[in-house]
Amino acid sequence: MGSDRTEYFKQYHAENRKRRNENNKRNYERNKERISEQARKRYPAKKTEIAKRHAHWYENNKEKVDENNRRWRINNYDKWLSYGRNYWSRRNGDFSYEEWLMLQTEYDNKCAYCGKITKLTIDHVVPISRGGEHDIGNVLPACKSCNSKKNTKLLSEWIPEMELVGLA
């Protein structure tokens, strides 16, 4: 008799499972729209959370990532250059990316003002706000710090200031 009961339960559970699955499917179909609506609403919050998690991960793996990026740049120099060029042409129409790279090379990839080797930014020798042009003849590679310290000053105004603090 025992084995009959076992059979019965097996059968019962199998039927029940089938029914449950069908119910789930039906519920899912019925709720699909509502669920995706909720997901859509939740997504922006989720996105910031993902970004936060990614930033956190980057902090912990920075050296590895930077090393990978550096290696990738060396192995894919042409691709890297064309990415740079595309990015460049979206923002700076007036002189070419190559001209800017060449200028940096002329300065040994150092800040033209303090000589620091770091990520270089475009400094307008005569600031745009003072009538300077966005032209290769009017730009120098400068570190972020010098660039923001020089800001809207002319060299003639800034260099005495640098001399005062012993930079020039």
Ligand SMILES: [Zn+2]
């Ligand atoms: Zn500098």
